[in-house]
Amino acid sequence: MAAILVNTSGKDQVIFATKEDLGEPSSAIINLEEDEEDHQPGLILPNGDINWECPCLGGMASGPCGFEFREAFSCFHYSKAEPKGSDCYEAFLTMQDCMSHFPALYPPAKASPDDLSNPPQDGLGLVEIQGEMDSNAIQPERDSGSSRVES
Amino acid sequence: MRKSGVQLKMQRANTLVRLSPALNNCLTRNSIFYKAPICASLLLQSRSTGSHGPPAHWKTLKQISLETKSHMDFLPVPEGSWQESYSKKQKKANLLLAASALAFGLTYYIVYKSGCIYLHGYDYKTFKTSAGLSGPGVVASFSSEAASKKECDTSKTSPPAPAQADSGESNVSPGGNPQVDDLSKIPDIPDHVQYLIIGAGTAAFGAFRAIKSRDPRAKILVVGDEDSVPYMRPPLSKELWFNDDKEEVESLQFKQWNGKKRSIFYEPKEFFAEPKQLNSLENGGIALLMGKKVVKLDAGKKTAWLASGEKIKYEKCLIATGGKPRNLPVLAKAAPEVKSRTVLFRNIEDFKKLDSLTQQSESVAIIGGGFLGSELACALGKRAKKTGLKVYQIFPEKGNMGRILPDYLSKWTTRKVEREGAIVMPNQSVCAATFTDGKVVLNTDKGQCVAVDVVVAAVGLEPNVELARASNLEIDPTNGGFLVNAELEARRDLWVAGDAACFFDMKLGRRRVEHHDHAVVSGRLAGENMTGAAKPYWHQSMFWSDLGPDVGYEAIGIVDSSLPTVAVFAKATEKDNPKAVVEETGESLRSETEQNCDTTPASEKASPYLETEDFGKGIVFYLNDKKTVVGILLWNTFNKMTVARQVLRDGARNEDLYEVAKLFDIYDTQAEAAEESAAS
Numbered sequence: 032m033a034a035i036l037v038n039t040s041g042k043d044q045v046i047f048a049t050k051e052d053l054g055e056p057s058s059a060i061i062n063l064e065e066d067e068e069d070h071q072p073g074l075i076l077p078n079g080d081i082n083w084e085c086p087c088l089g090g091m092a093s094g095p096c097g098f099e100f101r102e103a104f105s106c107f108h109y110s111k112a113e114p115k116g117s118d119c120y121e122a123f124l125t126m127q128d129c130m131s132h133f134p135a136l137y138p139p140a141k142a143s144p145d146d147l148s149n150p151p152q153d154g155l156g157l158v159e160i161q162g163e164m165d166s167n168a169i170q171p172e173r174d175s176g177s178s179r180v181e182s
Numbered sequence: 183m184r185k186s187g188v189q190l191k192m193q194r195a196n197t198l199v200r201l202s203p204a205l206n207n208c209l210t211r212n213s214i215f216y217k218a219p220i221c222a223s224l225l226l227q228s229r230s231t232g233s234h235g236p237p238a239h240w241k242t243l244k245q246i247s248l249e250t251k252s253h254m255d256f257l258p259v260p261e262g263s264w265q266e267s268y269s270k271k272q273k274k275a276n277l278l279l280a281a282s283a284l285a286f287g288l289t290y291y292i293v294y295k296s297g298c299i300y301l302h303g304y305d306y307k308t309f310k311t312s313a314g315l316s317g318p319g320v321v322a323s324f325s326s327e328a329a330s331k332k333e334c335d336t337s338k339t340s341p342p343a344p345a346q347a348d349s350g351e352s353n354v355s356p357g358g359n360p361q362v363d364d365l366s367k368i369p370d371i372p373d374h375v376q377y378l379i380i381g382a383g384t385a386a387f388g389a390f391r392a393i394k395s396r397d398p399r400a401k402i403l404v405v406g407d408e409d410s411v412p413y414m415r416p417p418l419s420k421e422l423w424f425n426d427d428k429e430e431v432e433s434l435q436f437k438q439w440n441g442k443k444r445s446i447f448y449e450p451k452e453f454f455a456e457p458k459q460l461n462s463l464e465n466g467g468i469a470l471l472m473g474k475k476v477v478k479l480d481a482g483k484k485t486a487w488l489a490s491g492e493k494i495k496y497e498k499c500l501i502a503t504g505g506k507p508r509n510l511p512v513l514a515k516a517a518p519e520v521k522s523r524t525v526l527f528r529n530i531e532d533f534k535k536l537d538s539l540t541q542q543s544e545s546v547a548i549i550g551g552g553f554l555g556s557e558l559a560c561a562l563g564k565r566a567k568k569t570g571l572k573v574y575q576i577f578p579e580k581g582n583m584g585r586i587l588p589d590y591l592s593k594w595t596t597r598k599v600e601r602e603g604a605i606v607m608p609n610q611s612v613c614a615a616t617f618t619d620g621k622v623v624l625n626t627d628k629g630q631c632v633a634v635d636v637v638v639a640a641v642g643l644e645p646n647v648e649l650a651r652a653s654n655l656e657i658d659p660t661n662g663g664f665l666v667n668a669e670l671e672a673r674r675d676l677w678v679a680g681d682a683a684c685f686f687d688m689k690l691g692r693r694r695v696e697h698h699d700h701a702v703v704s705g706r707l708a709g710e711n712m713t714g715a716a717k718p719y720w721h722q723s724m725f726w727s728d729l730g731p732d733v734g735y736e737a738i739g740i741v742d743s744s745l746p747t748v749a750v751f752a753k754a755t756e757k758d759n760p761k762a763v764v765e766e767t768g769e770s771l772r773s774e775t776e777q778n779c780d781t782t783p784a785s786e787k788a789s790p791y792l793e794t795e796d797f798g799k800g801i802v803f804y805l806n807d808k809k810t811v812v813g814i815l816l817w818n819t820f821n822k823m824t825v826a827r828q829v830l831r832d833g834a835r836n837e838d839l840y841e842v843a844k845l846f847d848i849y850d851t852q853a854e855a856a857e858e859s860a861a862s
Contacts, residue, residue, distance in 0.1 A: 042746045043588040046840055047753035047795070050849045057844035061832045065824060066720070083395040090449050093394035098465035101398055135452040 081108055094136060096129035371471060371488070372461050374495045375403040377712060378486060380476045380649070381502035382406025384414055384698060385680030387448045388705025389500050389712070390468050396713040399466040403457055403494070405486075407475040410530060411454065413446045416698050418533040419554055420728055422446070423561030431537070434530065446530075479653035481673035498712040501664060501678040502705060503646035505696065509639055510549060512615050519617035524637045527554060536638060540571060543635030547624055548604075549612055550640035551577025551584055553727050556599060558638060560730045563603030573604040574632050576624065578611040582729070586737075587802075588747045591817070594797050595733060602730040607632075643696050645682040658684035661694040668718035670708045677712060679704040687719055689831065690740055690812055697725035722830060724823055736823060739813035739830045741804055750843035751800030751817070801843050803834070810835050811842075822846050 074085045081104065083092045091100050103126040106119035116123075130137040247253045293299055377393055379386045382404050393400050406412070413434070421436035430436070434446045454470035455463060478487040479499070486494045507526040516524075525536045536558075540546050546562055548555050559575040559582075566573045579585060581592030582599050596606050610626035617623070621633035645663040650656070655672055656665040663684035666672045670685055678685075680701040684694040695704075700723035710717055726736040797817060804813035810833040814826040825846055834842050 043590065044746075044748045045590065046748070046750045046843075048750055048840070048843075048848075049753050050851065053750075053752075053844050053848055054851055055844065057841045059834070059837045059841040059845060061829055061834060061837065061842065061845065063825060063828045063845065065828070066831075083398075084392065090391075090453055092398075093391045093468065094449070094453055095455060095467055097394055098398050133452055135450055 081105060090136075095133055096126060096137070099126040099129040102126070368458050368462075369492075370458050371474075371492045371494065372403065372457060372469075373493060375460065376400060376466075376497050377402040378494060378496035378499045379404045379502060380486065380500065381504055381646075381680070381682075382408065382412045382470060382472070383502060383504050383680065384412070384448075384701035385502035385504070385705030385708070386500070387412045388702045389502065389679060389709035392706045392709025393713055394466070394468065396710060396715070397466075400713075401460050401463065401466045402468045403460055403471060404454075404468065405471045405474050405476055405488070407473060408529060409473045410447070411451055411470060411472075412448050413530065414448065414698065415446075415529070417446050418530065419527070419557040419561065422533065423537075423558075424564065476649065477652060479649060479655070479676070481653065481655070481676050484675060497675065499676050500705075500708050500712060501649060501672070501676070501682060502680045502701075502708075503649060503682045504701075505643035505645045505681040507639065508642045508644050510612060510615075510641055512612055513549075513637065513639055516615040517617045520615050520622050520637070523622050523635065524639060526639050527558065528643075536636070539636045540565060541569075543571070545572035545574070545621075545632070545634040546636040546638065547574040547576060547622075547632055547634040548638045548640060549576050549624075550638075550642070551575065551579045551582050551608065552586075552640065552642065553583070553725075555638075555640035556582045556595070556729055557727060558640060559599050559604040559606070560602045560728075563599070563730075566603040572634070574607060574634065575599065575604050576607045576610060576612055576626060576632075578609065580608055582606065582608075583727070584608070585743055586741050587815070588743055588749065591749075591797055591802070592743065594795075595729060598730055598733050643681060645694070647682060658692070658694065661692065663694040669711050669716060670704060670719065671711065677708040679708040685719055687722075689720075689722070693740070695723060695725075697723060699723045699725055722827055724826075733818070734820070735815055735817045736820065737813065737815040738823065738826050739804070739811075740806075741813040741815055745804045745806065745813070747802050747804050748839045749800055749802040749817075750840060750848070751795075751797055752848045799848055801846050801848065803839050803842070808835070811839075816846070819846060819848055 072082050072085070074082055074087055076082050083101065091097065094100075099122075103119060103122040106122040107116040110116045110118055112118040131139070241249070377390075377400055379389055379402060383406070386404055386406070390402050390404060393402055404412070417434075417436045421438075422431055422434065425431050425436050427435075430443070435443055436446065437443055453468070455467040457469040457471045460467060460469040475489045476486050477489045479485070479501075484496050484499070486496060486499065488494070507528045509524075509526055513520065513524050523539075525532055525539070527533070527536060540562060548559050548562070555575060555577060559573060562571065562573045565571050575582075577584070579592070580589060581587070581594075581596040583595055584592045586592075587595060596608060600606050607626065607630065610628040610630065612624045613627045614625040615622060615637070616625075619633070621635060622637055623631055623633045624637065625631045647657050647662065647664060650664050655676075657663065658665045661684045663682050664672050664678040666678045666683050666685050668686040668688055670677045670679055670683055672678050681694070681696045683704060684692060685704070686692050703721055703723040704719070707717060707719060707721075722738050724736055724738045726734070728734045799818035801819060802815040802817060803811050804815070806812045811830060812833075814830055816822055816826060829842055829845070
């Protein structure tokens with residue numbers, strides 16, 4: 032099908048095209064592979080490391096318990112113990128302790144009172160956190176990922 | 183054994199010195215520590231040997247020897263084992279040593295416990311828990327020790343002399359809690375920080391998040407002159423006006439594009455540490471100093487000065503001062519009544535002011551046809567439909583967003599804005615503003631006039647560069663703003679991001695961008711570079727605007743209506759071609775352009791068609807004089823920014839842009855196909 036060209040002035044050209052027109056394969060040679068700079072890798076980098084710059088983390092990694100969170104989450108992520116994260120009791124406890132000082136930032140409702148009094152030995156709490164973050168990361172953010180949905 | 187050894191020795195000596203046995207005897211005895219007077223008598227006797235015989239009362243040598251017991255028989259005879267006596271002595275000495283050691287230890291312990299000993303040195307334990315303070319902490323830990331010494335003194339000297347107690351206790355707070363004591367000694371504003379961020383807007387937010395991601399223990403001080411935590415500005419002219427929940431608007435909450443509710447504040451207040459405590463946080467943190475302004479920098483000495491006089495030394499510094507709204511000269515010199523009814527829209531205060539003013543008033547005039555003016559016109563237009571508020575929008579361009587959108591699209595947008603409830607007055611500028619009959623009367627250069635209750639000036643932004651002037655930093659003469667390189671660096675360890683930065687874009691040249699996403703992107707880049715990334719500006723920022731429910735667009739690169747453009751729009755249905763429509767057979771567009779370049783009458787013929795045409799969705803390419811794509815506008819086309827970014831990077835110089843447009847999949851056929859395949 033033919034596209035329609037409307038020439039408004041010398042400067043501005045307008046083409047109207049139908050769905051069928053534009054459905055034809057493009058002959059333009061443009062590399063659409065994303066550069067590493069633009070690519071938003073999500074929470075886990077291709078090499079398996081944690082992407083601390085992921086917007087999906089929100090203020091977790093930069094907040095007042097950011098350091099403790101990183102320690103606990105790294106420990107869990109790289110844990111080889113069985114069940115996973117069972118060797119991260121200490122780090123987890125430190126994080127919990129820190130978070131309890133900032134109830135406005137880390138609402139205790141998220142972690143039920145039981146969790147606070149006896150933190151899970153198996154790092155289940157972290158599994159939950161990770162699950163939550165993963166789902167956030169998977170959800171495509173509008174376009175550049177930093178604009179309309181800046182978290 | 184020993185006995186016989188001594189005898190042997192004696193015999194030998196006797197045989198050797200036979201001539202004077204007595205002398206010999208004496209010598210021998212002397213050698214084994216016998217009394218000297220015996221020897222003296224022997225010598226006397228030998229002197230008198232030359233006379234006629236000794237007097238009768240004289241005693242023989244042997245007799246004398248026997249009498250004075252200076253005779254071999256009287257030699258002491260060693261007895262018992264050497265070892266035994268030796269160990270006996272040792273035992274005694276050891277006992278004495280142990281006893282004295284015990285006595286010393288006990289004394290020391292008692293004295294130490296009573297606190298009478300004052301060691302001149304750091305108590306490192308106290309030093310650490312009083313939390314790594316450089317200067318003040320040391321003073322504090324000393325003072326607490328001095329206090330304990332004082333106590334000791336007073337316990338000894340009773341009654342305590344008041345004068346003596348004074349000097350020591352002046353350092354100690356009445357509470358005596360060393361922790362409280364320490365804090366009271368730290369200045370409210372730290373005199374030294376690792377990372378200093380000047381400005382507390384979006385660029386600052388992007389920067390501190392990037393810094394903290396890359397340097398987990400970073401200590402960051404953010405200094406902002408507004409009395410609020412960092413927040414995003416776009417909702418102030420967009421979503422917040424469309425939120426019907428008054429309480430949510432009051433707390434500055436809005437609904438995101440995905441329906442999720444959120445606050446305009448990036449982080450709650452609790453997120454930020456107290457500036458006072460920043461340097462004592464073991465794991466670092468981000469402290470916020472609100473309502474303070476940095477007025478001068480010394481990039482060489484890495485020092486910043488606050489308006490209130492404090493001096494802050496920094497290791498790395500970011501300037502993210504943003505801009506302030508421009509005003510029209512006509513309004514700036516107008517009567518005070520006019521001024522008090524004028525809103526220069528920029529921050530939360532302005533939003534609240536305009537929101538409350540327009541709720542009470544009958545009419546409002548928005549001056550300016552750009553992003554802010556057009557967004558506010560739509561927002562207030564919506565209110566107009568409900569309350570009967572009259573909304574005027576006045577600007578010198580031909581249509582809304584006239585500097586951004588090509589003419590036809592700009593005019594089309596104006597009609598959309600009008601449909602949203604605003605009365606748009608294009609092609610004219612305000613030349614007089616007076617206050618008559620309780621209204622502000624605005625006269626335009628086209629002879630029209632409007633009388634309104636409120637005036638909003640949305641005529642652009644002035645970058646805040648006073649700091650550059652005060653600090654001898656370079657300002658870009660054409661674009662304004664701090665001049666920085668591609669890594670956003672102005673001087674060593676000094677970066678600039680956001681609205682205030684005029685940076686070198688390796689792809690598009692030197693420019694300054696005033697958009698939210700640019701603040702995020704450049705802030706993040708600066709933050710990365712402050713932690714040593716040394717990255718150039720490469721990831722292009724985008725911007726977007728929404729004008730009512732039918733118009734939403736996103737753009738990237740240089741989007742300027744003075745540039746030539748090529749647009750591809752979706753045509754929903756294949757109607758008969760209107761008269762003015764020129765058939766295009768899929769050949770190179772460029773040749774077509776050149777042919778039509780100087781056929782102005784044709785374009786005029788085309789206009790009526792365009793004015794009836796619906797620009798539902800499409801792509802607009804902006805070209806420079808080398809026919810390279812330097813900007814792309816995605817009109818009602820979403821989630822295609824990555825494609826646009828790559829096309830912009832490529833430049834598409836020798837490409838047929840119609841073909842390039844196909845890559846954008848305006849009709850979302852790929853997404854539909856993906857959905858279908860997912861469903862099946």
